[in-house]
Amino acid sequence: MKTKSKLKAISLFNSNGIANVSMKQIADALNISAGNLSYHYKNKAVLLASIYEDMYAETLDFILPENTYITLFHFEEMMLKFANLQQRYSFFFNDVVHIIKTYPKIAKQYEQSNLTRFKEARKLIDYYIETKRLKPENDIINYNKTIHTIWMISTFWQAQKLAIQSPKYSINKCESITMLWQLLLPHLTQKGTEEYLQLKQFVNRTN
Known part of the structure; x- marks a missing residue:
C-alpha cells in the first residue's frame, strides 16, 4: 500500500x-x-518526505566510478540520468521553490545534498583539468561558478520549458545536456575537444 x-x-x-x-x-x-x-x-508533509527520500536514494546511483579513467561520456551519462529522474519527479523540480518555502525539513535536506554535489562536481572538474581535458582555472575562468550554473540549468530545465512554450522559440526544445555542453565547450582543451567530438559520434540526442 x-x-x-x-x-x-x-x-x-x-x-x-x-x-x-x-x-x-x-x-x-x-x-x-x-x-x-x-x-x-x-499528512502530505510526511508523504512528500518519504517520496523525497526515495528520490534522493536514486541519485546515489549517479556516483562516478572509482579507480578508472573518467571520460567526458561519464559526465554526459550522469546528467542524462538526472534528466530522467526529473521526468519521473517533475513536480518536485517544477514546484521546488514552493516546496522549499512550505516544507523546511525537506528544504534543509535538499540544500545539504546540493552542497555535497557541488563538492563532488568540483572534484570532477579538477580531475578533468589534471587529465588535460579542461583548461586550468584563471582570472577569467571560475569553475565554481560554472558548477553552480550547471546546477541551475539542470534543476530548472523542466520549469523553464513550462515558462516558454512558444513553438516559434526553439532554443529550449533541446535536451538539458545539450545546453550544459554549451557551458563547457569553450573551456575544453584540444584533447578535451577531440574527446567530445568522438563522444558526439556515438551519442544521439535532440539538439
Missing part, C-alpha cells in the same frame, strides 16, 4: 502540481478512505 500510495501521489503531483493535490484526492484516486491513507502517511 505504501509504494502504491507514493506512486499515485507522484502521478497526481506531476499532473496537477503539489499545491493542487490534497490527501483526500490521493485517497480517492486509490479508492481507499482518507483515514486509511493517513494511517500510513499522517
Whole structure:
C-alpha cells in the first residue's frame, strides 16, 4: 500500500502540481478512505518526505566510478540520468521553490545534498583539468561558478520549458545536456575537444 500510495501521489503531483493535490484526492484516486491513507502517511508533509527520500536514494546511483579513467561520456551519462529522474519527479523540480518555502525539513535536506554535489562536481572538474581535458582555472575562468550554473540549468530545465512554450522559440526544445555542453565547450582543451567530438559520434540526442 505504501509504494502504491507514493506512486499515485507522484502521478497526481506531476499532473496537477503539489499545491493542487490534497490527501483526500490521493485517497480517492486509490479508492481507499482518507483515514486509511493517513494511517500510513499522517499528512502530505510526511508523504512528500518519504517520496523525497526515495528520490534522493536514486541519485546515489549517479556516483562516478572509482579507480578508472573518467571520460567526458561519464559526465554526459550522469546528467542524462538526472534528466530522467526529473521526468519521473517533475513536480518536485517544477514546484521546488514552493516546496522549499512550505516544507523546511525537506528544504534543509535538499540544500545539504546540493552542497555535497557541488563538492563532488568540483572534484570532477579538477580531475578533468589534471587529465588535460579542461583548461586550468584563471582570472577569467571560475569553475565554481560554472558548477553552480550547471546546477541551475539542470534543476530548472523542466520549469523553464513550462515558462516558454512558444513553438516559434526553439532554443529550449533541446535536451538539458545539450545546453550544459554549451557551458563547457569553450573551456575544453584540444584533447578535451577531440574527446567530445568522438563522444558526439556515438551519442544521439535532440539538439
